Amino acid sequence: MNTNSPLTEYIYTFAYNGDESSLCHLEMRSFFGVDTTTNILKSSIEVLPSRSPFIKERIEVMYEGNYLSQILEQVEAIQLNGATFKVIFNKINDLNPSDKIEYDDRRSIERDLGLHIDGEADVNHPDLTFGIIPLGGRWYFGKYLKNEAIWLHHMKKPRNYSIALGTRLARAAVNIAIPKPEGISAIDPCCGIGTVVIEALSMDINMVGRDINPHIIQGARANTAHFGYDTELVLGDIGDVHATYDVAIIDMPYNLFSSTTPEEQLSLLQHTRRFAKRVVIITIETIDDMIVEAGFIIKDRGVAKKRAFSRQIIVCE
Known part of the structure; x- marks a missing residue:
């Protein structure tokens, strides 16, 4: 783990049950110096998700904006150099229940982003995976990494x-x-x-x-x-x-x-x-x-x- 430039930020999502809450938050404080009452944390500290039994996934932020339309414009700059890709809408986010984005709409957003990326999509075995997540009233897009549950x-x-x-x-x-x-x-x-x-x-x-x-x-x-x-x-x-x-x-x-x-x-x-x-x-x-x-x-x-x-x-x- 290392501390990166402020220009590099990571968004982590967490999954734990009620009995594990105290332990998860103690681990959070150890890694990041803070914890959160939600299941999402944004930090400039890099941690591999597979280190933790509680980190579910991580997005290394590439683009952000107040509106999804701004993300759609920015992803057009991605250079894949022949690599295949897929886009995942993070199910864990901080949207209010009244603003929850349902399954079909999440899939639609994934497809829309995919159409704006110049490259070949592969939902089964992509070379690169990207994630999109709403957080704090803004949208974030970046490289997606999932926990491998090594333990x-x-x-x-x-x-x-x-x-x-x-x-x-x-x-x-x-x-x-x-x-x-x-x-x-x-x-x-x-x-x-x-x-x-x-x-x-x-x-x-x-x-x-x-x-x-x-x-x-x-x-x-x-x-x-x-x-x-x-x-x-x-x-x-x-x-x-x-x-x-x-x-x-x-x-x-x-x-x-x-x-x-x-x-x-x-x-x-x-x-x-x-x-x-x-x-x-x-x-x-x-x-x-x-x-x-x-x-x-x-x-x-x-x-x-x-x-x-x-x-x-x-x-x-």
Whole structure:
């Protein structure tokens, strides 16, 4: 991800259910510095949609205008050099219900734009896809990119663990912890079967893992190898971490499934404070006092719910 010239703007649409709202907005704030009450955000910050479990699509703005007729005039300047194309009207937009553009009218707008572009349309396998979207009373047109939902493939691990994080939560946690991956070193010091590590590696983030359980770390190695990823996955106690990292992600052991005492939980946090500048903590309990005692400052937070079960995601530095 990088910050682009103000001349380059991107429009993102988001899809999430009610239980995911807090987590999605925490990820938004991490990526963009702001969030939105709508499902649309315009920003000069570039993020690949497939990084996020919540970004549905992105338009890289080429043209904008107060009226659709102005867009129709501008697209005539597009040079395709023999490439085929298609146009998509973004279904997610900020139009009032009374101004909603129905399916047939959206298809008509797509066809009209296609007729103004000098090139060969191909609705099935285009070389280029463009998007058109109304936002804030204006029209925007540009290169369209859809989320590939890479994390869905990671659900089919050869080794599984009943209380492991889901891939959507794991991927969001990585993005919240590491919105800008360039030059960042990261660790999951209690990595379990490697769910967080796999999501990080799939986004070319430099992350290593560690776990104290020999059976579990073998599962993490099998899972990362299954998806073709390679990183350091060490059997060992968190107290034996001697390198320093820019970021750590730690999923705290649950009292329901773990014999870990409060003193041991505090020790986990204190060790993490020793070797990481920034940490995202995932916990089912409220441990704010423990986090502060370990020497962290809480910067942001959200909640990931799944029916009656919820986890807190806490960003600390």
